[in-house]
Amino acid sequence: MLYFIGLGLGDAKDITVKGLEVIKGCSRVYLEAYTSILTVGKEALEEYYGRELLLADRDMVEQEADEILKGADVSDVAFLVVGDPFGATTHSDLVLRAVNAGIQYRVIHNASILNAVGCCGLQLYSFGETVSIVFWTDNWKPESFYDKIKGNRDMGMHTLCLLGAGRKIYEPPRFMTVAQAAEQLLEIVQNPITEETVCVGLARVGADDQAIQAGSLREMASCDLGGPLHSMIITGHLHPLEVDMLRLFSGPESLKGLKMTGSSTYIS
Amino acid sequence: MLYFIGLGLGDAKDITVKGLEVIKGCSRVYLEAYTSILTVGKEALEEYYGRELLLADRDMVEQEADEILKGADVSDVAFLVVGDPFGATTHSDLVLRAVNAGIQYRVIHNASILNAVGCCGLQLYSFGETVSIVFWTDNWKPESFYDKIKGNRDMGMHTLCLLGAGRKIYEPPRFMTVAQAAEQLLEIVQNPITEETVCVGLARVGADDQAIQAGSLREMASCDLGGPLHSMIITGHLHPLEVDMLRLFSGPESLKGLKMTGSSTYIS
Numbered sequence: 097m098l099y100f101i102g103l104g105l106g107d108a109k110d111i112t113v114k115g116l117e118v119i120k121g122c123s124r125v126y127l128e129a130y131t132s133i134l135t136v137g138k139e140a141l142e143e144y145y146g147r148e149l150l151l152a153d154r155d156m157v158e159q160e161a162d163e164i165l166k167g168a169d170v171s172d173v174a175f176l177v178v179g180d181p182f183g184a185t186t187h188s189d190l191v192l193r194a195v196n197a198g199i200q201y202r203v204i205h206n207a208s209i210l211n212a213v214g215c216c217g218l219q220l221y222s223f224g225e226t227v228s229i230v231f232w233t234d235n236w237k238p239e240s241f242y243d244k245i246k247g248n249r250d251m252g253m254h255t256l257c258l259l260g261a262g263r264k265i266y267e268p269p270r271f272m273t274v275a276q277a278a279e280q281l282l283e284i285v286q287n288p289i290t291e292e293t294v295c296v297g298l299a300r301v302g303a304d305d306q307a308i309q310a311g312s313l314r315e316m317a318s319c320d321l322g323g324p325l326h327s328m329i330i331t332g333h334l335h336p337l338e339v340d341m342l343r344l345f346s347g348p349e350s351l352k353g354l355k356m357t358g359s360s361t362y363i364s
Numbered sequence: 365m366l367y368f369i370g371l372g373l374g375d376a377k378d379i380t381v382k383g384l385e386v387i388k389g390c391s392r393v394y395l396e397a398y399t400s401i402l403t404v405g406k407e408a409l410e411e412y413y414g415r416e417l418l419l420a421d422r423d424m425v426e427q428e429a430d431e432i433l434k435g436a437d438v439s440d441v442a443f444l445v446v447g448d449p450f451g452a453t454t455h456s457d458l459v460l461r462a463v464n465a466g467i468q469y470r471v472i473h474n475a476s477i478l479n480a481v482g483c484c485g486l487q488l489y490s491f492g493e494t495v496s497i498v499f500w501t502d503n504w505k506p507e508s509f510y511d512k513i514k515g516n517r518d519m520g521m522h523t524l525c526l527l528g529a530g531r532k533i534y535e536p537p538r539f540m541t542v543a544q545a546a547e548q549l550l551e552i553v554q555n556p557i558t559e560e561t562v563c564v565g566l567a568r569v570g571a572d573d574q575a576i577q578a579g580s581l582r583e584m585a586s587c588d589l590g591g592p593l594h595s596m597i598i599t600g601h602l603h604p605l606e607v608d609m610l611r612l613f614s615g616p617e618s619l620k621g622l623k624m625t626g627s628s629t630y631i632s
Contacts, residue, residue, distance in 0.1 A: 104380060104474075106382070107382075109382040110380050110381070110473075111381055112372060112379060112380050112474070113377040113378070113379055113381055113384060114374070114375075114377040116381060117377070180475055180479050180480065180482065181483075182479075182480075182482025182483050182485075183479055188606075188609045191485070191609065192608055192612075203483050203570075204378075205373060205378075205475035205479070205480045205483070205569075205570050206372075206380070206474065206475050207370065207448060207473035207474050207475060207476075207479070208475075208479050208488075210478070210479045211451055211473070211475070211478045211479040212448065212450075212473045214449075214450025215449075215471050215473070217450075217459070220450065220476075220494070222493060224492050224519075225489065225491070225492060225519070225521055226489045247519055251493070251515055253492070253493055301473075302471075302473050337456050338456075340456070340460055341456045341459065341460065344459075344460075344463060
């Protein structure tokens with residue numbers, strides 16, 4: 097059996113009891129190492145799980161999948177993924193290879209940033225398509241993500257922006273901060289999104305030292321939320337209860353322009 | 365401290381190690397009892413956690429919140445929620461009451477249906493607004509959810525439909541099956557969604573006996589996925605890898621009309 101096991105978002109103890117039991121019984125345990133990081137490193141996980149972890153980088157998963165699947169038809173192999181196994185990156189390719197090789201698989205789910213962002217008080221129901229914001233270079237300034245943010249907002253939906261990591265590649269020393277993402281956005285925003293549009297910056301969601309700040313896009317450009325990973329939400333329609341929650345994460349001067357109009361409000 | 369602890373989706377062992385440790389140290393432990401269910405009951409949870417659970421139904425959370433918060437400024441109180449605490453139902457109201465009473469709170473996240481649906485192989489990135497489909501009566505046949513499904517599909521997005529439970533009320537003996545939801549949808553669909561539109565039915569996601577079936581909306585109307593809880597996805601644009609994954613969950617005759625056109629496909 098090939099087990100895909102989500103590790104959640106914070107530290108070693110965010111694994112589920114079921115996931116931990118499976119790890120202890122597996123013949124080999126791989127740690128997917130290219131999409132995200134926990135606030136603790138591989139060594140801390142190895143010590144807590146009591147197992148050696150084999151790092152599976154992107155090349156290995158794509159080119160040496162047979163190595164990962166070896167023997168999984170007769171013994172148990174675990175493939176650990178930060179967050180949920182089918183969160184930001186899907187592992188469909190590995191699933192399909194396993195099935196084609198006659199190997200059964202099972203998924204042990206966990207929180208991922210895609211559902212944990214609900215902790216800021218915005219309704220998960222009301223999020224549209226998730227986008228990735230990547231670092232611009234002098235010659236490469238993709239803006240396609242902006243069309244998606246605008247499309248979501250036109251429908252009143254919030255947009256979760258994953259920062260820097262991109263969909264598949266994570267470069268450890270070069271994560272993008274909320275401030276950097278906001279600066280890039282400010283260069284290209286146009287009606288209906290402006291520098292006054294309400295945004296939420298999130299850092300290390302699920303960890304002990306998580307940080308959340310709500311404010312205008314302009315304010316995001318100068319906020320400092322500390323170490324990785326960061327993500328940012330561009331809000332759409334805001335329900336009054338969502339506004340009340342966002343106020344928990346904003347300074348006294350921030351969001352003061354928010355006005356309630358009937359049962360919902362739309363702030364740019 | 366007031367802890368909001370997600371229980372995940374399957375059984376008692378889907379709680380995180382961190383969540384279980386917190387429960388064992390709390391002075392009182394509430395189980396939110398109105399939005400969803402695990403495949404095991406309250407007694408099984410009590411036995412596994414080694415703690416008595418106080419059921420907090422909707423009325424209690426709204427009208428007797430003070431009872432839940434009592435003493436949480438000097439000792440630890442846990443509020444357990446199936447899935448993630450900020451998943452299908454947010455607990456913003458209880459958070460705000462705690463903060464106003466000077467009580468600190470913390471969230472221990474877990475998987476919820478909103479991210480675990482990724483196990484069917486559809487990219488979570490590509491989901492639009494989530495909708496709820498409720499039981500129609502002779503006099504009450506709300507169709508507003510259909511506009512949202514259509515809006516998502518117009519943007520190429522998938523739509524997750526939560527069935528029967530609605531956003532806040534769960535009536536234990538009356539959950540909605542995928543077949544029932546599909547039947548209601550067939551009564552009102554119109555272009556671009558037809559009875560041939562590719563859908564995915566999911567039951568008991570995350571549990572040992574989870575069931576997933578992919579096929580046309582018409583096929584969904586006659587599928588039998590067993591006991592609660594069910595949910596259904598109406599697909600939008602499909603990436604070839606998504607189609608390959610869906611074929612794992614369909615019969616040989618199903619989805620055979622799917623054609624690849626370039627890098628993505630759009631099937632109605």
